[in-house]
Amino acid sequence: MAGNTHIKPDASLEPFASPDHLDLELQSFLEEACSRLCVWLAKAGQSGPLPSLSVMPEVAPALEGLSKESLLDDLQLVMEGAYQPSHPGSLAHLDPPPLTASIVADLICAGLNNNLLAEELSPSLSRLERLLCKWFAERLGMPTQSGGVAASGGTLSNLMALVVARHHSGLQNDSDAVVLASEDSHVCFSKAIRVMGLESSALQYITTNPEGQISIEALQTKLKKLRFEGKKCFAVVATAGTTVRGAIDPLVELKDLCVREGLWLHVDGAIGGIYGLSQKTASLVNGLSLANSITLNPQKLLGITKTSSLLLVANRSDLISTFTTGLPYIEPAWGEEAHGGEMGLQGTRPAEVLKLWLGLRQLGEKGIEDLLDGSIHRREYFEKQIDLSKLMVKTGPLHLISFTPKNFNQSQSVRWSIDTRQRLLAHKFLLSRPLLNGVYYLKAVMGNPHTQLIHLRKLAKLLNQSVGV
């Protein structure tokens, strides 16, 4: 009934909000859900990083649809069993508390339900994504023809980068062509190689130096060997921020080498790339701007809600020539632009750009700098509290730090790391337990802005006490 704006007296939750009148049931549902979320966030300090008990709600839909109240109760059960990134002791991984404006933007994103596949399904949001990618690329110092696309996570951004590099090199049909990356590069590259239909030997690992950076000498030797074997290389992957210690490969030297050899340089900056945004920290990732492509994961440090990853390329047209298919069922993109669905691997995808954009707007230059700088400051402070006569530390210039008792073999390190992790959990500290060069470490990621110096002192004390004298 057009023009019907009355509200049903016995209001019940409709499956879809009315296009004609304010849906007060939806509104109160949202308000109640939001207030429960706020309570959950506010309880983070008392709870702990991990839930103590967790009850699953019914999984299958009931015969009749549920009321608003029952839906909220179901939601509550899932919330009670969730990991709590806002607890100050949540230090295990690259999963910080959610940024406030990002939470709101994510909600609005769901409500808009636009599709970044094509311009007509997301007019303002497609433009926003293009402009924000451009802003990122320019801020990091990439050339004027640069651009990028958002993807649901760094694994996808890295996969797309390798596909673009292979396309650019003209080696799509060379099943012997290889990618070179350091032995500390992220595991997602071995997935990417499989997806690309290559043998696992197409990903060749280069040794690292004592600082955990790719060895340029070893890389040169490998390139010589490949030439001798008659094998081609379609990309060198540099890591700006390795998983266990946050090492940054020598980007300027790698670029020189890649230019001499005519090779694509991809920088996996899922951890470290974001430090390029602030003047105070940009020198840590010196040379980032020279990359042919860069993966950035704003979800990992800035608190942009998951997922938020960008693939930036020095030349936007490489992205388009790699992924364009024509979309015969959709009107052409406006202006000279390409549809989102022809700039990357994903077709239909949400406007994840909204929470990234609004989050950055909330932080401002100053807030971004404080988050980046604060993370490094916490790592430095914590590092100073570690008793180096007992523990061996692996770290780098960023906010990750790993440690293991000195002179432990693998089995001793297994025991120590499992026991200590458990003991720390009792004190509400969640650390991770990575394996590096055959030894288990405990790792702390200092990306949680709620972690204060008093927490760090307590954590260091517990760790120092975990090793006998």
Ligand SMILES: *Cc1c(COP(=O)(O)O)cnc(C)c1O
């Ligand atoms: C997290 C990470 C990835 C993968 O990103 P996802 O968002 O988890 O898919 C890739 N490389 C590095 C260095 C990472 O830290």
